Amino acid sequence: MEHGSYSDLSKSTFSLVDEDHTFANSVRFILNQDPRVTFCGYSIPHPSENRVNVRVQTTGDPASEVLKDGCQDLMLMCQHVRSTFGKAVNDFKTSKSVRSTSEKAVSESDDDMDT
Amino acid sequence: MSSSGDESMASEIDEQEQNGGRGIPDYIMNLEDVPSTLPTHLELQKTRVFCNLDAPQHTDTIQYSGAYAALGVDNSVRLDNFYQNFKVEVKRITDEEMEFDMIGIDPAVANAFRRILIAEVPTMAIERVYIANNTSLVQDEVLSHRLGLIPIDADPKLFEYPDDAGGENNEKNTIVFKQHVRCEKGQPRLTVKSDTLKWLPNGSELIAEGTKSAADPAPKTFTTFNQKSLPKFSKDPAPYNLDVIVAKLGPGQEIELEAHAVKGIGKTHAKWSPVATAWYRMLPEVVLTKDVKDELAEELVSKCPAKVFDIEDIGRGRKKAVVKNARACTLCRECIREADEGEEGGEGEKWTDRVSLRRVKDHFIFTIESTGAIPPDVLFTEAVKILEDKCERVITELS
Numbered sequence: 079m080e081h082g083s084y085s086d087l088s089k090s091t092f093s094l095v096d097e098d099h100t101f102a103n104s105v106r107f108i109l110n111q112d113p114r115v116t117f118c119g120y121s122i123p124h125p126s127e128n129r130v131n132v133r134v135q136t137t138g139d140p141a142s143e144v145l146k147d148g149c150q151d152l153m154l155m156c157q158h159v160r161s162t163f164g165k166a167v168n169d170f171k172t173s174k175s176v177r178s179t180s181e182k183a184v185s186e187s188d189d190d191m192d193t
Numbered sequence: 194m195s196s197s198g199d200e201s202m203a204s205e206i207d208e209q210e211q212n213g214g215r216g217i218p219d220y221i222m223n224l225e226d227v228p229s230t231l232p233t234h235l236e237l238q239k240t241r242v243f244c245n246l247d248a249p250q251h252t253d254t255i256q257y258s259g260a261y262a263a264l265g266v267d268n269s270v271r272l273d274n275f276y277q278n279f280k281v282e283v284k285r286i287t288d289e290e291m292e293f294d295m296i297g298i299d300p301a302v303a304n305a306f307r308r309i310l311i312a313e314v315p316t317m318a319i320e321r322v323y324i325a326n327n328t329s330l331v332q333d334e335v336l337s338h339r340l341g342l343i344p345i346d347a348d349p350k351l352f353e354y355p356d357d358a359g360g361e362n363n364e365k366n367t368i369v370f371k372q373h374v375r376c377e378k379g380q381p382r383l384t385v386k387s388d389t390l391k392w393l394p395n396g397s398e399l400i401a402e403g404t405k406s407a408a409d410p411a412p413k414t415f416t417t418f419n420q421k422s423l424p425k426f427s428k429d430p431a432p433y434n435l436d437v438i439v440a441k442l443g444p445g446q447e448i449e450l451e452a453h454a455v456k457g458i459g460k461t462h463a464k465w466s467p468v469a470t471a472w473y474r475m476l477p478e479v480v481l482t483k484d485v486k487d488e489l490a491e492e493l494v495s496k497c498p499a500k501v502f503d504i505e506d507i508g509r510g511r512k513k514a515v516v517k518n519a520r521a522c523t524l525c526r527e528c529i530r531e532a533d534e535g536e537e538g539g540e541g542e543k544w545t546d547r548v549s550l551r552r553v554k555d556h557f558i559f560t561i562e563s564t565g566a567i568p569p570d571v572l573f574t575e576a577v578k579i580l581e582d583k584c585e586r587v588i589t590e591l592s
């Protein structure tokens with residue numbers, strides 16, 4: 079839900095239901111990194127209400143567009159995190175299995191020498 | 194900055210626009226005394242937390258894109274910039290635990306991952322317990338709570354939330370376990386462990402209250418389904434740890450119950466949290482700002498309980514302290530504490546002048562301890578996906 083004015087689209091408060099610090103803080107970070115944003119902050123009006131208000135003020139672009147772009151950026155960031163993480167885990171697992179098999183090979187050859 | 198409306202400036206503003214929106218014409222940027230990167234002391238304040246003796250300093254992250262506009266330095270993180278700098282290094286990984294370094298990400302996002310891991314990645318956990326008989330010392334409600342906390346080894350992706358089916362229990366949202374243990378008279382005390390929870394693929398066997406009638410040949414139970422026919426289980430659902438103590442029975446005592454596990458998230462109740470815990474710490478950085486030699490070096494090495502420092506021989510019987518393993522630093526600050534702190538006005542060099550303790554703001558040592566049902570690397574991937582879903586939801590809501 080967006081609370082803004084019809085005459086000035088560059089300033090708006092977005093009331094997001096079922097969200098908390100998790101999303102609001104990361105989107106605040108992303109928006110603050112956007113040069114079009116002059117102000118971005120969030121608040122949780124009441125702790126027992128599942129709602130967070132995100133305030134966005136821009137240099138002129140419609141606030142909702144900027145917020146959408148921010149979400150898009152956050153998504154791309156997440157995708158990159160996921161692929162990088164997946165790759166790192168795979169690399170680690172393969173390098174470990176290579177190491178353990180080579181260790182095994184070494185110990186087997188040791189056995190061979192013994193016999 | 195570039196929005197001042199002077200006509201004669203128009204062409205210059207155009208030029209500025211091409212200048213990556215930084216708002217400063219090229220000829221100024223090319224002047225010798227204009228910094229293109231932050232001066233070192235600001236860079237240090239931006240990227241490091243200084244852990245001083247009294248309190249940490251420069252703890253905030255500078256997020257605003259225009260924070261250094263006056264210096265002509267752009268503070269915005271462009272995605273391609275992030276793509277270049279972001280790194281993940283896995284340190285160790287088992288079925289239950291992993292540690293990895295996440296480098297080049299803002300704490301806001303790293304913390305979102307942590308919060309999602311703890312509270313929003315779904316698992317299966319026992320939600321309803323139907324007790325037919327419980328003569329043990331453990332009260333019904335305590336027993337039910339204990340059962341709820343047992344991690345269930347079943348892939349939550351194969352199940353739906355109970356709300357999706359309108360509160361009805363079907364094979365897609367409920368796993369039924371049965372537990373029937375009895376300590377016979379004359380036997381020693383019996384310890385009831387989680388391995389006595391047996392999966393009932395055909396659903397509940399207990400007859401629901403009020404539906405029992407002599408006329409009805411097939412009395413209604415709490416659920417009617419058959420999970421065995423579903424090909425999706427690679428292994429039978431069971432508690433992940435088979436030796437969790439549930440209760441103890443004395444001779445003649447008995448527990449007979451049925452436990453229904455459903456899908457849920459840690460936000461609703463901690464029993465659904467897929468992690469024992471998930472946490473991160475920032476990478477410690479220990480820097481010797483001055484050479485620490487001889488007795489002082491010995492003193493420094495012996496001061497540090499985490500064995501961060503080591504001694505290096507520099508010839509002619511002289512010794513020098515070096516930082517060997519900054520990662521192990523616990524930030525106890527013992528190395529910058531003066532031994533004779535009570536005495537006022539001590540002249541000369543202090544330990545704070547020799548050692549500088551810092552933390553790297555965008556380097557996170559992330560540890561995930563899984564409860565076992567889902568391996569930690571899968572958990573993290575799931576958590577990132579959940580954050581993506583959140584973004585997607587907001588985007589669709591806005592358009």
Ligand code: SF4
Pocket residue numbers: 479496497498499500501521522523524525526527528529550
């Ligand atoms: S803060 Fe503590 S652990 Fe870290 S280097 Fe100093 S003495 Fe060692």
